[in-house]
Amino acid sequence: xxxxxxxxxxxxxxxxxxxxxxxxxxxxxxxxxxxxxxxxxxxxxxxxxxxxxxxxxxxxxxxxxxxxxxxxxxxxxxxxxxxxxxxxxxxxxxxxxxxxxxxxxxxxxxxxxxxx
Numbered sequence: 001x002x003x004x005x006x007x008x009x010x011x012x013x014x015x016x017x018x019x020x021x022x023x024x025x026x027x028x029x030x031x032x033x034x035x036x037x038x039x040x041x042x043x044x045x046x047x048x049x050x051x052x053x054x055x056x057x058x059x060x061x062x063x064x065x066x067x068x069x070x071x072x073x074x075x076x077x078x079x080x081x082x083x084x085x086x087x088x089x090x091x092x093x094x095x096x097x098x099x100x101x102x103x104x105x106x107x108x109x110x111x112x113x114x115x116x
Contacts, residue, residue: 006086013075024080034073041066 004012017024025033044063047054054060078085 006089007084009071010075010079010085013072014079017076017079024076027077027081030073030077030080034070034077037066037069037073041070 024030040061041063044061044066046052048063075085077083078088
């Protein structure tokens with residue numbers, strides 16, 4: 001497998017969905033699917049890092065699989081609303097790098113304080 005850009009991921013999902021008459025689900029259905037996938041991810045995280053062990057009868061999923069499912073549904077959601085995820089990502093990073101730039105303690109500042 002080769003690395004893909006976000007744009008390529010969106011195009012790949014769009015080509016996959018485009019082969020079916022049903023196309024993308026409605027925004028509300030997409031949100032419901034995303035919520036379902038988030039619940040499955042939460043369940044896996046709880047099994048690996050929480051206090052709830054997996055039952056022997058439960059299917060073996062991984063956090064990676066569940067994150068992949070979340071990513072697929074997120075891309076479907078974005079595509080269905082004609083949202084470019086690269087643009088959305090750039091906007092949110094700009095927000096974090098401006099509005100929130102002094103919100104967290106930077107590693108360099110920790111090192112400087114340790115040397116004093």
